[in-house]
Amino acid sequence: MPPPTADEWELPRLRSSFQLHEDAVRDEDLAEFFDVKFYPYNPPGAPPVFAATSKKHVVVVRIVSTPDKDQNPCQIIRMIRDADAGANNYTCCWSKDPDTEMPWLCVAGKDAKIKVYDIRQGKLVKTLVGHGGDISDLATSPACPTTIASASDDTTIKLWSLAKEHAKQPCICILGGEGHQYNLLSVAFHNNGRYVLSAGHDQIINLWALPEFPKEHINVPIVLHYPHFSSSEVHNNLVDCVAFYGDLILSRACHEDTIVMWRIEGFSSDDPVPNPLDAPTPTDMAKQTRSYFNPIPSKARPAMYTRLAQFHTPDCGVQFYMRFRMYHVQGKHSILAFANAKSKTMFWDFSRFEAYREFMEELEQARSTGAVVQKPSWLLVKRAKAKKGVVAAAAVHQDAAASLRAAAGGDKESMVSASPDPDGGSGAVPAGTLGNYNQDTLDNWKEMYDLSNPVGLIRPHKVQGVDGSFVGRQVGWSPGGEWCVVVGNKNRALVYQRGAREKGVATPIS
Numbered sequence: 001m002p003p004p005t006a007d008e009w010e011l012p013r014l015r016s017s018f019q020l021h022e023d024a025v026r027d028e029d030l031a032e033f034f035d036v037k038f039y040p041y042n043p044p045g046a047p048p049v050f051a052a053t054s055k056k057h058v059v060v061v062r063i064v065s066t067p068d069k070d071q072n073p074c075q076i077i078r079m080i081r082d083a084d085a086g087a088n089n090y091t092c093c094w095s096k097d098p099d100t101e102m103p104w105l106c107v108a109g110k111d112a113k114i115k116v117y118d119i120r121q122g123k124l125v126k127t128l129v130g131h132g133g134d135i136s137d138l139a140t141s142p143a144c145p146t147t148i149a150s151a152s153d154d155t156t157i158k159l160w161s162l163a164k165e166h167a168k169q170p171c172i173c174i175l176g177g178e179g180h181q182y183n184l185l186s187v188a189f190h191n192n193g194r195y196v197l198s199a200g201h202d203q204i205i206n207l208w209a210l211p212e213f214p215k216e217h218i219n220v221p222i223v224l225h226y227p228h229f230s231s232s233e234v235h236n237n238l239v240d241c242v243a244f245y246g247d248l249i250l251s252r253a254c255h256e257d258t259i260v261m262w263r264i265e266g267f268s269s270d271d272p273v274p275n276p277l278d279a280p281t282p283t284d285m286a287k288q289t290r291s292y293f294n295p296i297p298s299k300a301r302p303a304m305y306t307r308l309a310q311f312h313t314p315d316c317g318v319q320f321y322m323r324f325r326m327y328h329v330q331g332k333h334s335i336l337a338f339a340n341a342k343s344k345t346m347f348w349d350f351s352r353f354e355a356y357r358e359f360m361e362e363l364e365q366a367r368s369t370g371a372v373v374q375k376p377s378w379l380l381v382k383r384a385k386a387k388k389g390v391v392a393a394a395a396v397h398q399d400a401a402a403s404l405r406a407a408a409g410g411d412k413e414s415m416v417s418a419s420p421d422p423d424g425g426s427g428a429v430p431a432g433t434l435g436n437y438n439q440d441t442l443d444n445w446k447e448m449y450d451l452s453n454p455v456g457l458i459r460p461h462k463v464q465g466v467d468g469s470f471v472g473r474q475v476g477w478s479p480g481g482e483w484c485v486v487v488g489n490k491n492r493a494l495v496y497q498r499g500a501r502e503k504g505v506a507t508p509i510s
Helices: 351-369 393-407 439-449
Strands: 013-019 035-038 049-053 057-063 074-081 089-096 103-109 113-118 123-129 135-141 144-152 157-161 171-175 184-189 195-200 205-209 222-224 229-231 239-245 248-253 258-264 289-291 305-312 325-327 335-339 344-349 372-374 428-430 462-465 472-477 483-488 492-497
Touching (some): 049 089, 049 103, 113 135, 195 239, 239 325, 325 472, 351 372
Parallel strands (some): 035 472, 089 135
Antiparallel strands (some): 057 074, 195 205, 229 289, 239 248, 335 344
16 A cells, blocks of 8 residues: 555645624624535636625635635625525525526525525526425536525425526426425435435435426426435434435434435446336335335345444534535545534545555554555554553653644644554554554544444544534535635634645634
8 A cells, every 4th residue: 555645635724714793683693604615617726716605694705825824815705695684594506607607606595585696796696486485405416507406394305497498487396295294404416417315304315316307498397206215214313414425325413413324225326317207106104215226125135225334423412404515526535524513623534444444454464474564644543551650752752742733723633643653653564463553543543444333433533623612504615625614603614724734823804
């Protein structure tokens, strides 16, 4: 296994933060950023831009890299205030003007309307009306920037087209019928744009296969009554976030303190998209899971879905509407991020799971071969417990290193580390026995990187805390993965950077 470079394995560090002081919200404790989305259509190398949605305001921010770590990289380029008395916005998503390709931002919330803004001009372009309840989530199709999905308290998901040919009837498809029973909270597209996930208060997670949409005007939206997969067994409480990770699924539910990774057995996006009429109907109302992809479990495939891993997200309390976000781009490290209700942001680098498995296999093989095994730099060695009255030199080294990290604003990832490698710090471990690493170290690695137990709790690879009382609501990743923004209560946004060796000073923007 070749030694990794430092940058590709580095997890984000807090670079800055800002807070919006909203004149429309008198009580600061009631002010919240509920959503954040990065603009996905900028050319490579362009400064990333994100929108943060508060109750009455949308703030559009450009991030400009600066060599000065103390300088806030965030520049507000547009602020939009919703003057409607009934407006209380929760969510947003990006689109593009089909003629000029200028950036459009769609915003929705309590008043059940989707408002589409031209961000360059700061003007309202159009308003989409049709839902009968609060809109809790919006998503843009990765395959078509003019197709968006909305999840509502009216228990339906609506697909909207912003293309010119659908201007008179922008709602092109409704996912409803027998799909959900209560208010929806989350909607997500597959990367190919042909599958949609939905979830909400009824603890049901549905997967819908979408038909090909017509390119011309239609008078009546297509209606899908049944999803191709439906289950209320994955979670035991309301589901407030669901997303695809390739063909796998990530989801979380209130009160569970975990993000679950699982797969639908038999589902592959490489297969032909099933016909909407092939979706299974709920003939047995006592059946909690039904699936088009594996309708009759067999010895070869005994379940309709399989839990693969659980990522531990402690200290969420009674909060819900807390959403994770996975950065997943081909050829780059996939990183999962989530912020809890106790001012902590957690990160998991999925590339570390495979690298850890390979490293442990090499250590096992080295028992007999005597080979020297190179330890990945991110696998941190814990100090062995010394006997009473004995202070090992390694412990002194660890404490000194920890003090330096604390002075520089260290985080959980660095604080777990400590003593030099068993061979004296070269990074190359004389093999022969796994005993070169103490049991505390091996146990710590297993709790963070071992995916062999699907019901075990995988601890974060890094935890970064911030001052004050912060409840995370949503995470956004820049298209290149170098920036991560977390938004939450008190209209506060935390800006994390990958590739930043030193943590900058958090400078407020009012």
